Structures are given as structure tokens and as C-alpha cells.
Amino acid sequence: MFFYAHSGLRYLVLLAGLLTLAYAVFGAATRRPYDRTMFRLARTFTAITHIQVVVGVALLLSRPFSGALIGHIVTMVFAAVVVTVVPSVMRRREPAARTYLPHVVATLVALALMVMGIMAIGRSPFAMTAR
Numbered sequence: 001m002f003f004y005a006h007s008g009l010r011y012l013v014l015l016a017g018l019l020t021l022a023y024a025v026f027g028a029a030t031r032r033p034y035d036r037t038m039f040r041l042a043r044t045f046t047a048i049t050h051i052q053v054v055v056g057v058a059l060l061l062s063r064p065f066s067g068a069l070i071g072h073i074v075t076m077v078f079a080a081v082v083v084t085v086v087p088s089v090m091r092r093r094e095p096a097a098r099t100y101l102p103h104v105v106a107t108l109v110a111l112a113l114m115v116m117g118i119m120a121i122g123r124s125p126f127a128m129t130a131r
Helices: 002-030 036-062 069-092 101-120
Strands: none
Touching (some): 002 036, 036 069, 069 101
16 A cells, blocks of 8 residues: 555655746746745645655555665655755745745756656656556
């Protein structure tokens, strides 16, 4: 059960990341003032990523450990940290000092780490294969 939940939830994580990235790029390109939608998208991406980490830990505890998972675990933990930092920093900044560019950079880095983490266990980020 945890395997299929973890495997299927990745699509939601990637979708949330792509939506966050698209909105941040749009906001930066049009030089719009920072708004609540950006903050909500970033927090949603963070929350879904953290849910994915919790399901991953449950999966890890329910199956035998394989050394091939180390690369996956390390990249995903780094991705979860990256996803968490920018919304936290933006929340503490004065409204006039908030910008979209940190969201663009952090979301790109997090998505790249997630794709590398998925590929570290021999899967494609967009293919549904059960092992």
C-alpha cells in the first residue's frame, strides 16, 4: 500500500512543483507585485512534498532496506529542505521585499533534485512501473 501511495503521489508533487514554477516565472517576467497566490502555491508544494517524505519513511520502514535507496533518500531529503526554505524566508520578509525570483530558483533546484532522486532508483519520473 505504501509503495503505490508513494509512487502515485509523485505525480501530485511534480504537478504542484510545475504550477509553482510557472506562476513564479510568470510573476518574475511580468514584474507583478508578490501576492498570496504565490505564497499559497509554494506552501502547497512544500506540504505535498513533506507528505511524500512521510509516506516514503513509512515505505522504508515496511520493506527491507536496499543500498540502492541511499541516493534516492539523500536527494529527496535535500529537495524537501530546499522546498521549505523559500516560503519560510518570504513569510518573514516585509511585503515590499518579497520577490518571485527565489521561488523560481528554489523550485527549479527542488524539481531537479526530485527527478535525480527518482532516477537514482532506476525509474522514470513520469512512468508508472511497479517492482
